[in-house]
Each structure stands twice: as C-alpha cells, then as structure tokens.
Amino acid sequence: MIGKVNDNFFTKAILPETGALNQEVIVGPRMGVDAAILKIGDRFMAVAEDPIFPGPTTSPEDFGWITVHIGASDVAVTGIKPRFMTYSLLIPPETSEEYISRLVRSISASARELGIAIVGGHTGFYGAVTVPTIGGITVWGMGREYITPAGARVGDAVLITKGAAIEAAALLGSELGGSLREAGVAEELIERAAGRIREITVVEDAILAAACGGVHAMHDATEGGLARGLWEVAQASGVGLRIRRPAVILPEDIKAVCSHFQLNPFEVISEGTLVLTVHPERAEVVLNAYQRAGLAAAVIGEVVPREEGCRWVEANGSVEELLPPPVDRFWEVFFGALAQA
Incomplete structure (x- = not known):
C-alpha cells in the first residue's frame, strides 16, 4: 500500500496512542482534521505537520515552494494565519551543496512571501534516504478564533x-x-x-x-x-x-x-x-x-x-x-x- 494508512488501522492503532491528556488541546488528532488547535492563554494556536518529497524532475525551487505551501495550507484552513515554521531536511550523501543551497533559498523565499518565520529545524545526510526529503515541516500560528x-x-x-x-x-x-x-x-x-x-x-x-x-x-x-x-x-x-x-x-x-x-x-x-x-x-x-x-x-x-x-x-x-x-x-x-x- 502507498499513501496514508487506511481508516480502520488509523482508528484502531494510531488514534488511541496520543500520549498524555492535556486540557489545552482543544482539537487533537481525528479523522479528516489536519491541524491541531491548542488554547494558549486567551488565544488559539493552530499547528500542523507534513512530510514532502519531490518528483524525479521537480526543481529545488518548486520543491521549496511546495514544501512551505503544503505545510502552511493545513494551518490556513483553520482561518489562522501561518506565522512560524520548522523543517527537517534529510538528504542522500551524494546530494550536491548547490542543490541544497537552491532548495533552502527557495524554502526561505517562499516562507518570506507568506510572512512565515523559520525558527528551527534540522539538516543532515543519511544513507537510508534515496531522494532529498522533508522529513517533516511544522507550521503554526495564533488567532482569536478558529475554523475546523x-x-x-x-x-x-x-x-x-x-x-x-x-x-x-x-x-x-x-x-x-x-x-x-x-x-x-x-x-x-x-x-x-x-x-x-x-x-x-x-x-x-x-x-x-x-x-x-x-x-x-x-x-x-x-x-x-x-x-x-x-x-x-x-x-x-x-x-x-x-x-x-x-x-x-x-x-x-x-x-x-x-x-x-x-x-x-x-x-x-x-x-x-x-x-x-x-x-x-x-x-x-x-x-x-x-x-x-x-x-x-x-x-x-x-x-x-x-x-x-x-x-x-x-x-x-x-x-x-x-x-x-x-x-x-x-x-x-x-x-x-x-x-x-
């Protein structure tokens, strides 16, 4: 099977395993919901996570743009403007520094266009990785109200x-x-x-x-x-x-x-x-x-x-x-x- 796990397995094996209970979690993991909503003081935080990989001919410029927009989209659908992000870039050992630099510049430029600050992440070479992969992009923002x-x-x-x-x-x-x-x-x-x-x-x-x-x-x-x-x-x-x-x-x-x-x-x-x-x-x-x-x-x-x-x-x-x-x-x-x- 390729893609997301099936609904039955998700409901049976993943949904029950969400760590500690916390009253600040207003909307947690559930079917069809791509962003969590947390109550932080008098505001709501929307936060989402996604992996992204490129197609064989995807340019680093398009890959960077897609990375930011896929992550930001899951927050935007809550009606809250995405403001911050982190990402992990996992790259095959033979990847050139030129490719990495172009990709990172594209991610930064795309985030800047949306008013998103990149506040952390991870970059590294790994033999188990066959194509440059965003192991995860996390995006979040704060608002007075939210939509689900x-x-x-x-x-x-x-x-x-x-x-x-x-x-x-x-x-x-x-x-x-x-x-x-x-x-x-x-x-x-x-x-x-x-x-x-x-x-x-x-x-x-x-x-x-x-x-x-x-x-x-x-x-x-x-x-x-x-x-x-x-x-x-x-x-x-x-x-x-x-x-x-x-x-x-x-x-x-x-x-x-x-x-x-x-x-x-x-x-x-x-x-x-x-x-x-x-x-x-x-x-x-x-x-x-x-x-x-x-x-x-x-x-x-x-x-x-x-x-x-x-x-x-x-x-x-x-x-x-x-x-x-x-x-x-x-x-x-x-x-x-x-x-x-």
Whole structure:
C-alpha cells in the first residue's frame, strides 16, 4: 500500500496512542482534521505537520515552494494565519551543496512571501534516504478564533476552489508529459496541467474566505481527492451533503490528463482544492472575493441533515451515494508509470 494508512488501522492503532491528556488541546488528532488547535492563554494556536518529497524532475525551487505551501495550507484552513515554521531536511550523501543551497533559498523565499518565520529545524545526510526529503515541516500560528472541518451546518452552501484533481494533474503533467504526448494529448493541455504545480496550495483561498465571515468549515482535498474531502467534512460535522457533480470545476487539461491515465478526477489527490461550507447569505461574498483575487471557485451543493446522507446529484437528476475511495489510485498509476518511463 502507498499513501496514508487506511481508516480502520488509523482508528484502531494510531488514534488511541496520543500520549498524555492535556486540557489545552482543544482539537487533537481525528479523522479528516489536519491541524491541531491548542488554547494558549486567551488565544488559539493552530499547528500542523507534513512530510514532502519531490518528483524525479521537480526543481529545488518548486520543491521549496511546495514544501512551505503544503505545510502552511493545513494551518490556513483553520482561518489562522501561518506565522512560524520548522523543517527537517534529510538528504542522500551524494546530494550536491548547490542543490541544497537552491532548495533552502527557495524554502526561505517562499516562507518570506507568506510572512512565515523559520525558527528551527534540522539538516543532515543519511544513507537510508534515496531522494532529498522533508522529513517533516511544522507550521503554526495564533488567532482569536478558529475554523475546523467539523463546523459545517445544515443549510450551508458547499464551495470549492480551483477544481478537482489539482495535484494529480500537476504531477502527472510535470513528470509524465512524454506519455501524454505519445497519446496525442495537446501540448497546450500538458503545459497547463504541469503549470498547476504552483496551485498546490490553499493558503490564499482559506485566508480570503475566513476574512469574509460566515465560513463554518474548511478542508483541503488531499489524498482521496474531492470525494474524500467532502466525505470527511460530512463525517466530522455529523451532516449530509448534496453535491451537484456537473457544478464541480473540471478544467479541460485535468480532464485530459485523468482520462489518459484512467483516473477518476473526483477520487485522486487534489491538494490545492479548498472545500468550504458557508452560510448561504455569505456565499456570494466569498465568491466575489475569489473573483477579485483571480481564483476560480463555485458553489457545488449544500449541507443537508445527516439522515439524508452524502449524495452526488447528476445532470439528469439521478442520485448516487458519495463515498470516499478505498484507495487513492493516483499513487499506483504515478509510480507505475515512472517505473516504465
């Protein structure tokens, strides 16, 4: 198995093992929640941790940018601005100092752009490491209030930003462009998909939405894609969803890439797609804020009572149960195609 551990193992073997109880932990480890919330004095701290590794052709500049934005995104979805970070850089012994310097400069520049101070970390060469790897980036910030994926309310509008399968399309377009070209996919579509590498972030999306008010839940659609992201919000909040599948943003380049690799674009990794539920009277305000910022966004459904379940609604009015995929097929396709390239 590649990717996150399955839900059953996570619930059985990991969730019970969280060390000492502490009343300052307001939101601790739970399914579908990527940042902890701690009560520190009269403020709340959001803190998150992530590992990151590059694709075979990822430049150190893109790797550094992705590192910061993936870590910062998990904090931003709480509505709290990411302010501080540490990271551990684990590198193979043969890695050149030039590569390391370029990567570290990119991490620093990307953090500076977001107003994040790097306050510590670790860098070292290790024989067990085969590619430069961020063993963990920890990001945190402080705020007077917070948002979690568990806050969705019946009647809320469900919005997404950018579209489905953002990260999957970006990585496949970047690393497997040759396969797409051989299949006759238009060069312009391949380049557009590869260019989405800098869309693997929801920092701006989340901070803009939180400033509008009326946002009750936010979640980044990572592994398992949009379907899992939506399902996790519903499960965490104890609600149901009615999602109009034709309303989901699905750009032409993403359709082409997913079609070639026989991937369901609603069920593959989509870091960069923000799922949020918003009071219906504030949904237009949020959409207008995104439009001014040049971010694509759409209302794709609404939150309903739990007993109505989670449903996809098709263009012809037919209804299908919305379930998370048992596995994210992106990983097997991605690594399988790389091995044959």
